[in-house]
Amino acid sequence: MIKGDAFAQRMDRPMAETLADIAILGGGASGAVTAANLMRKGFLGGLAIVSRESAVGQGIAYGTREMCHLLNVRASNMSAFADTPTDFVDWLTASGCEVEGLAQTFQPRAVYGRYVRDRLEQAMHTSACRFTPIHGEAVGISRGEDGIRIELANGDSIVAKKVVLALGNLAPYAPRECQGLLGSDGWVPIPWADGALDRVEETDDVLILGTGLTMVDLVLSLRSQGHRGRIYARSRHGLMPQRHAPAGASPVEPPKTVKELIDGCREAGQGWRAVIDSIRASTPHLWGELSWKERQRLLWRLMPYWNVARHRMPPEVADAIEGLVERGTLDLGAGTVISATETNGWIWVQFNSGPVRVKHFINATGPSCNWKQAKVPLVESAVLNGLAELDPLGQGVLVDEEGRTDPTGEILAIGPICRGCRLETTAMPEIRVQADRAAELLLA
Numbered sequence: 001m002i003k004g005d006a007f008a009q010r011m012d013r014p015m016a017e018t019l020a021d022i023a024i025l026g027g028g029a030s031g032a033v034t035a036a037n038l039m040r041k042g043f044l045g046g047l048a049i050v051s052r053e054s055a056v057g058q059g060i061a062y063g064t065r066e067m068c069h070l071l072n073v074r075a076s077n078m079s080a081f082a083d084t085p086t087d088f089v090d091w092l093t094a095s096g097c098e099v100e101g102l103a104q105t106f107q108p109r110a111v112y113g114r115y116v117r118d119r120l121e122q123a124m125h126t127s128a129c130r131f132t133p134i135h136g137e138a139v140g141i142s143r144g145e146d147g148i149r150i151e152l153a154n155g156d157s158i159v160a161k162k163v164v165l166a167l168g169n170l171a172p173y174a175p176r177e178c179q180g181l182l183g184s185d186g187w188v189p190i191p192w193a194d195g196a197l198d199r200v201e202e203t204d205d206v207l208i209l210g211t212g213l214t215m216v217d218l219v220l221s222l223r224s225q226g227h228r229g230r231i232y233a234r235s236r237h238g239l240m241p242q243r244h245a246p247a248g249a250s251p252v253e254p255p256k257t258v259k260e261l262i263d264g265c266r267e268a269g270q271g272w273r274a275v276i277d278s279i280r281a282s283t284p285h286l287w288g289e290l291s292w293k294e295r296q297r298l299l300w301r302l303m304p305y306w307n308v309a310r311h312r313m314p315p316e317v318a319d320a321i322e323g324l325v326e327r328g329t330l331d332l333g334a335g336t337v338i339s340a341t342e343t344n345g346w347i348w349v350q351f352n353s354g355p356v357r358v359k360h361f362i363n364a365t366g367p368s369c370n371w372k373q374a375k376v377p378l379v380e381s382a383v384l385n386g387l388a389e390l391d392p393l394g395q396g397v398l399v400d401e402e403g404r405t406d407p408t409g410e411i412l413a414i415g416p417i418c419r420g421c422r423l424e425t426t427a428m429p430e431i432r433v434q435a436d437r438a439a440e441l442l443l444a
Helices: 006-010 029-040 087-094 109-126 176-181 213-224 258-278 283-288 292-301 303-310 315-327 377-384 415-422 428-443
Strands: 017-025 046-051 130-135 138-144 147-152 157-165 206-209 231-235 330-334 337-343 346-351 354-358 360-363 411-413
Touching: 017 029, 017 130, 017 147, 029 046, 029 109, 029 428, 046 157, 087 109, 138 157, 138 377, 157 377, 157 428, 176 337, 176 360, 206 213, 206 354, 213 231, 213 315, 231 354, 258 303, 283 415, 292 303, 315 330, 346 360, 411 415, 411 428, 415 428
Parallel strands: 017 046, 017 157, 046 130, 157 411, 206 231, 206 360, 231 330
Antiparallel strands: 138 147, 147 157, 337 346, 346 354
């Protein structure tokens, strides 16, 4: 058991080889909640968690420092623990939050990041397990006589009996038509990188590629820092996320089949949000009914429409974004990039719907979902050494219903890397269930 600030004590401690019963690869929310579940359930062995960031438990989603970036799920459904559904609201209350109707609010993601980290640290201080947080990146994995060996980028290694792949989201994919902008001060390939918007002047015109929730975050960030220039947002379909229904909307009975879901959406009228929300728990089952060919067709043809209906904006955020569109400050439209060039400090982007000239061009297409294309060293190593297999669409690794990547059950995967098999696997209501089940299996 580690007392005090365990992260400060151990993150920079040099290690050649670490022995662990369980190693969690990924220090974002998925990895942190899995670790917290293990400790809460009484795990007493050696537990190592490898994180590329020093702030374990936040990751990209919850690492933001901007209070204008809100969760797109109400507080009542954001507990990190499947067995304690009110935990986040209870934590907010204990922290002094006295907002009326607290459970129905959409809290800042930065606050949620603090909550996850706090719950991990609380589990650490009450657990007798040997917890070792490691600041680094896992790049190789193989099975040997002494266990599963994990190689880190700095040359160190971990030998573990069981492993959890909790790798989080991939970086966004930049269209090849934008490759000519590499090195340009006006081109921002990764929107959530530190200082991504620092060069944007108050009156600069900005083009955002993508019209989903990443675009929403960027617009809010720009406006919060006093930006007054025009913002253009383009995507293949030009679709913007829908808004959440007012608090208190009536739930509906979850559909059992895809046909039932479609029929329910047709009949629901204004209640379509409740129909969509009702299938959260059964999405893996519904998705699993489809063949890989059917999944591929849906990903290509229907996912843009599903995403804007499924991943919605809080009402207060929708009001702000829709207001900017109505005033013409935010120019939202459809278009596919044909070419992108820089001339005399201006970036010219030619879409099939027309040209746009701006000072800054930001790639906000959202996290890539193509693990085959991304060529992540750790995943490639797992596949090469027979510890995992990419799904036929390259959307992640193949997992069974329990999240196991191989028959031995020694390697589990949770989070975005399971998308091909589960579809919806990036939000906390799904992650906490996976993390809870993973902990049970690891302790068995």
